[in-house]
Amino acid sequence: MKGDTVRNAINAHGWVGLIISVPLFLIFWAGAFTLFQMEVQQWATLAHFPVEKSERQKLPLNQLVNQTLQTLNFDNRRNIKLLLPSEHKPYIDMIVPTFDSNEQAKEVANWKAKQGSIPEEEYLNQLAQLPRSKSYKELLIDPANGKILADNHPFELAHFLDTMHYSLKLPQGLYLVGLVTFFFLVIVFTGIVIQFKNLIRNFFLYRHNKKTRYQMNDIHNVVGVISLPYGLMYALTGVMLNLSILFQIPTLFVLYQGDQESMVQDAGLAQVTQVISGKDYSMPNLDELIQDINQSRNTSIQRLNLYNYYDKHAFIRLNGIEHNTFAKVISAYYKVEDGSLPKKLNLQEESRFYKGIRLLYNIHMANYAGVDLRFIYFILAMGVCGMIIAGNVLWIAKRQKELAGSKTLAIARGLTLGGCAGAIPATAIAFLLERTLPVVYTYRADTVMYSFGIVLLICMIAAFLNKQYKHFVSRCFIASALILAILSIIDITAYGSTLIQLWQAQFTAPLGVSISVLFISILLAWVGVKVNRNH
Amino acid sequence: MLNVAYSLPIDRDIYLLIGFIGGVLLWAGIMSYFYCANTLKPIAISFAVFIVSAAINTLFYTQAIS
Numbered sequence: 001m002k003g004d005t006v007r008n009a010i011n012a013h014g015w016v017g018l019i020i021s022v023p024l025f026l027i028f029w030a031g032a033f034t035l036f037q038m039e040v041q042q043w044a045t046l047a048h049f050p051v052e053k054s055e056r057q058k059l060p061l062n063q064l065v066n067q068t069l070q071t072l073n074f075d076n077r078r079n080i081k082l083l084l085p086s087e088h089k090p091y092i093d094m095i096v097p098t099f100d101s102n103e104q105a106k107e108v109a110n111w112k113a114k115q116g117s118i119p120e121e122e123y124l125n126q127l128a129q130l131p132r133s134k135s136y137k138e139l140l141i142d143p144a145n146g147k148i149l150a151d152n153h154p155f156e157l158a159h160f161l162d163t164m165h166y167s168l169k170l171p172q173g174l175y176l177v178g179l180v181t182f183f184f185l186v187i188v189f190t191g192i193v194i195q196f197k198n199l200i201r202n203f204f205l206y207r208h209n210k211k212t213r214y215q216m217n218d219i220h221n222v223v224g225v226i227s228l229p230y231g232l233m234y235a236l237t238g239v240m241l242n243l244s245i246l247f248q249i250p251t252l253f254v255l256y257q258g259d260q261e262s263m264v265q266d267a268g269l270a271q272v273t274q275v276i277s278g279k280d281y282s283m284p285n286l287d288e289l290i291q292d293i294n295q296s297r298n299t300s301i302q303r304l305n306l307y308n309y310y311d312k313h314a315f316i317r318l319n320g321i322e323h324n325t326f327a328k329v330i331s332a333y334y335k336v337e338d339g340s341l342p343k344k345l346n347l348q349e350e351s352r353f354y355k356g357i358r359l360l361y362n363i364h365m366a367n368y369a370g371v372d373l374r375f376i377y378f379i380l381a382m383g384v385c386g387m388i389i390a391g392n393v394l395w396i397a398k399r400q401k402e403l404a405g406s407k408t409l410a411i412a413r414g415l416t417l418g419g420c421a422g423a424i425p426a427t428a429i430a431f432l433l434e435r436t437l438p439v440v441y442t443y444r445a446d447t448v449m450y451s452f453g454i455v456l457l458i459c460m461i462a463a464f465l466n467k468q469y470k471h472f473v474s475r476c477f478i479a480s481a482l483i484l485a486i487l488s489i490i491d492i493t494a495y496g497s498t499l500i501q502l503w504q505a506q507f508t509a510p511l512g513v514s515i516s517v518l519f520i521s522i523l524l525a526w527v528g529v530k531v532n533r534n535h
Numbered sequence: 536m537l538n539v540a541y542s543l544p545i546d547r548d549i550y551l552l553i554g555f556i557g558g559v560l561l562w563a564g565i566m567s568y569f570y571c572a573n574t575l576k577p578i579a580i581s582f583a584v585f586i587v588s589a590a591i592n593t594l595f596y597t598q599a600i601s
Contacts, residue, residue: 004573005572008571009567009571012570012571182562182563185560186563186570190567193567193571235563236559236560239559240556244555247559251551251554253596254592254595257596266548351548352546352548352552353551353552
């Protein structure tokens with residue numbers, strides 16, 4: 001590799017890395033917690049609504065759905081989502097689309113009443129053109145008696161971190177994250193160019209007695225090389241998941257000449273496009289349907305999508321993971337009118353494109369893995385986060401002398417180091433509020449999310465004002481450790497017996513998360529003190 | 536070169552999969568190459584290849600819709 005090439009690669013790597021460092025850090029940071037999304041969700045929910053046994057008598061699903069829908073202004077032009085209980089989660093999550101207003105509900109009902117009085121085709125066209133509703137209700141339901149436990153989606157921390165991971169909770173964030181991930185792929189490539197000759201020779205190099213700049217350089221390089229396959233996989237799959245639209249459009253117009261149906265068939269990506277008929281229809285026995293699919297496809301159905309429920313054109317989509325496979329997803333579309341599984345909609349089995357993409361998606365999400373492997377994923381994600389901070393410190397340390405006291409350095413320090421290290425206390429505060437805010441508080445979820453943003457902003461301002469970047473990083477770590485220590489004390493004193501009771505009832509995740517919080521608190525305090533001593 | 540490669544004897548679903556993964560890697564690879572380059576020559580060559588590819592695809596597209 002020529003010297004000029006490496007020099008250009010170092011420049012590109014440094015500048016692109018600095019520009020994308022904050023969003024990239026947030027993506028990896030939130031992604032690390034998303035690996036344990038189910039566990040965090042259970043930790044938040046089960047402590048407030050504990051159950052005694054994991055094996056409980058369940059109400060027939062049809063009865064549960066019917067009695068729930070009776071209490072709501074349900075709009076059956078959109079689909080209901082049902083997340084069924086599993087061995088680790090005792091509740092049903094149900095998302096029901098509702099009319100935006102009573103007037104809108106009346107308008108749709110009036111049109112349905114016109115059935116038969118005007119030609120069928122015109123009737124269906126007019127019905128499809130009525131304004132769409134946007135409202136929905138997110139419910140937490142006890143499957144034993146159908147009782148609605150919460151209807152204000154109070155426990156949103158796990159979902160918030162997931163959304164942060166793939167969209168940064170910003171408008172058009174999906175594409176922004178895709179773009180950031182694409183540039184991450186570019187810095188992985190330029191990183192390989194820079195380190196190509198030293199990949200093995202400098203693998204164990206850590207100059208602890210040298211200046212910060214060399215220490216950070218060594219940390220950045222070693223973590224970068226160790227996590228290279230992991231980082232490459234995430235960069236590639238991240239772009240594929242978030243920027244697929246950039247590939248779909250040219251493929252549709254250039255290869256398929258705009259024939260979307262053929263493209264979707266080749267890709268194995270079916271979608272229900274049928275609109276409601278306006279005719280009422282009785283729904284099948286959902287429990288029996290789930291049992292049939294479970295037996296015939298060797299799976300445990302976890303999720304139902306009920307399209308046009310109560311209508312003649314109703315469809316039911318059943319999702320689960322096939323047993324004894326690499327998280328192979330089973331997705332069956334059931335047509336209610338004739339009780340069939342239409343071949344046109346059940347293409348996944350045949351398309352190798354779908355299988356390949358699904359495999360990459362599984363590797364990305366680690367949904368095939370147990371707690372042990374997800375823990376390794378978590379450590380690697382934290383390693384990448386550490387590498388980003390080390391990279392930022394390296395950039396600042398390199399320019400500390402030449403840009404001393406300048407606004408450029410302060411802004412770079414505030415935006416990059418503050419944005420990255422600030423995410424740690426921001427997450428700690430969000431966890432603390434998720435545990436302590438009252439469940440009935442209407443703006444509970446919003447408060448948790450806004451608190452994250454506010455703490456992050458405060459940290460960025462603090463980093464801008466604080467010239468001693470090591471001092472700032474150390475304070476971030478120690479503050480986070482204190483917040484998590486308070487959370488641990490609350491967990492032990494207020495919820496200790498509940499968490500142990502849940503553990504005995506085989507719901508191990510809540511206590512597991514509580515112990516992890518305590519462990520992370522100790523770890524952060526140790527790192528914070530260590531960084532402060534070196535300061 | 537989407538249409539030229541499309542005439543290869545590969546099933547469509549496999550072609551789409553290779554195209555999707557390969558497309559992302561190629562895109563990032565070319566960008567990294569540009570960053571590392573000292574002169575505009577490789578960029579000019581890549582741009583010329585892109586123009587030829589776009590012309591072939593446009594030809595296929597216009598023939599198909601006419």
